Amino acid sequence: MPEQPTPTPVAPPPEEPQRADPLASAVAEAVGKLRRTAGLSERAAARRLGTSQTQLRRMEDPRYLPSLRSLARVAAAYGYRLSVEFQPQDAPKQKPPAKPPKRAPVTRSVSPSRGRRAAPGRARGGARGRRRAAAPRRRS
Numbered sequence: 001m002p003e004q005p006t007p008t009p010v011a012p013p014p015e016e017p018q019r020a021d022p023l024a025s026a027v028a029e030a031v032g033k034l035r036r037t038a039g040l041s042e043r044a045a046a047r048r049l050g051t052s053q054t055q056l057r058r059m060e061d062p063r064y065l066p067s068l069r070s071l072a073r074v075a076a077a078y079g080y081r082l083s084v085e086f087q088p089q090d091a092p093k094q095k096p097p098a099k100p101p102k103r104a105p106v107t108r109s110v111s112p113s114r115g116r117r118a119a120p121g122r123a124r125g126g127a128r129g130r131r132r133a134a135a136p137r138r139r140s
Contacts, residue, residue, distance in 0.1 A: 025062040027071070032060040034078045049077045 035045045035056075046053040050073075058064040059074065066074075068082070075082040 020062040021065065024065040027065060028060050028062040031066075031071070031074055034074065034080070035060070038078055045077075049073060 035042070038045070040048065042053050042056055046056040049056065059066045059070065068084070072082040
């Protein structure tokens with residue numbers, strides 16, 4: 001039986017450097033800019049967000065695209081509100097206004113719970129918002 005030649009291993013082709021996703025790059029830059037504007041270190045910012053420093057680094061990495069829920073948490077931690085906007089692709093890019101527009105005065109509600117924040121770990125309705133299962137009926 002003739003010996004078969006051992007196959008020569010072929011080196012994989014060199015990988016092309018991955019291009020960063022423009023959306024992920026913009027998100028990473030915005031998250032990093034918020035942290036730097038607040039004057040916080042990665043460690044202090046992670047504590048404020050209630051997450052790990054590694055997770056915060058991922059949010060600031062253009063190769064990673066955080067969820068909208070994570071971005072909303074980041075915005076809230078720095079005193080901002082997350083806004084998603086769709087723009088036509090052919091529209092010229094517009095710079096955001098330098099100052100946010102003035103808000104209309106808020107009218108107060110008669111309800112004492114309106115406008116209050118829920119206690120940590122509780123839903124907006126608190127204990128009242130939960131529904132309990134009906135107790136089994138007794139047979140006589």
